[in-house]
Amino acid sequence: MTENTLETPLISVITASFNSASTIADTLASVKMQTYLAVEHLVIDGGSTDNTLSIVGNFPHVTKCISEKDNGIYDAMNKGIILAKGGVIGILNSDDVYADREVLSKVAAAFRDPEVFAVYGDLQYVNSENPNKIVRYWRSGYFRPRKFYWGWMPPHPTFFVRSSVYEKAGLFDLTLRSAADYELMLRILLKHKLKADYIPEVLV
Numbered sequence: 619m620t621e622n623t624l625e626t627p628l629i630s631v632i633t634a635s636f637n638s639a640s641t642i643a644d645t646l647a648s649v650k651m652q653t654y655l656a657v658e659h660l661v662i663d664g665g666s667t668d669n670t671l672s673i674v675g676n677f678p679h680v681t682k683c684i685s686e687k688d689n690g691i692y693d694a695m696n697k698g699i700i701l702a703k704g705g706v707i708g709i710l711n712s713d714d715v716y717a718d719r720e721v722l723s724k725v726a727a728a729f730r731d732p733e734v735f736a737v738y739g740d741l742q743y744v745n746s747e748n749p750n751k752i753v754r755y756w757r758s759g760y761f762r763p764r765k766f767y768w769g770w771m772p773p774h775p776t777f778f779v780r781s782s783v784y785e786k787a788g789l790f791d792l793t794l795r796s797a798a799d800y801e802l803m804l805r806i807l808l809k810h811k812l813k814a815d816y817i818p819e820v821l822v
Contacts, residue, residue, distance in 0.1 A: 622705045627729055628656045629722055629778070630704030634694035636664035638712035639673055646677040648715035654722035658682075658704050662694040670712075692790035692798045699784050705729075708778040710822070717742070717820040725778050728815045735812035736779045738772035739821035760816045766808055774799045776821040779806065786810060 622628040631649055635642055649659050661674050663685035674683050682701065688694045695709055706729055710716070728737040743754040758772045759765075787805045790798040806812055 622656075622703075625730060626656050627706045627726055628658055628704040629654065629706045629708060629726060630658045630660060630698075630702035630781075631722075632695060632698030632702065632707065632709045633659070633661050633712050634664070634691050634698065634709070635661060635666060635670055635674075635712040636691075636694075637666045637668045637670060639666070639669040641713040642670055643673050643676075644715050645710060645712050646674065646680065649710065650677060650679045651719050652716065652722045653719050654726055656726070657722060658702065660698045660701055662688075662698045662701075664688045664690075664694055689792060690795070692792055692794075696789045696792070699781075699789060702781060705781055706778055707781050707784070708775075710775055714775045714822050716822060721821050724817055724819075724821075728817060729778075729780070731815065733813050734815045735783050736777065736806060736814035737817060738778070738814060739776040739817040739819055741773035741776050741822045742820050755820075758816060761807060761814050763808055766804060771800050771803050772814075772816075773822065776817075777803070779812075783810075783812060787812075 633645060658681045659679060661680055661683040665685055665687045671685055674680055725737050738758055740758055741756040756773045783806055787810055790802055794801055807814055
């Protein structure tokens, strides 16, 4: 396991999956091809009945894969956070891919500032049949507290935090079925006022 330091933090990437055979290979490949090497990739599967697990088995870079019934995607993410050994934690959905091979290197560089507790960037939605066709560009912009009152939030797959943030702010609230990511970011950025750094480019 790579040393977990300020200069080269171990980044834990958590991928929650359930019957994701049609998309997860691209997700796993995008993590595998990262030039940043201090990476732990955890796949938390909800008990898939398709070919998801055999596909995961074709990617030996995956540090750990567990498959068991869960209470939805936020429960799976919480399991991954608890298992993660990295000083920095990010979540990449099983139908998302990193935009290029340098994404995690850029994230690690931002975390070299000891006062930064969260890092995020922009996200592109692409056509499921033609990944080269962009259908929406989510430009996050720099964080200002008042933006939350307008419904603003960073795109979750681009949002990385120090593991200590979860110890301070807590995990996803499983009573919130569709807005647990928004509520957790409220806790991290608004309630606890932890400093976030914006990378003004597409990460996912």
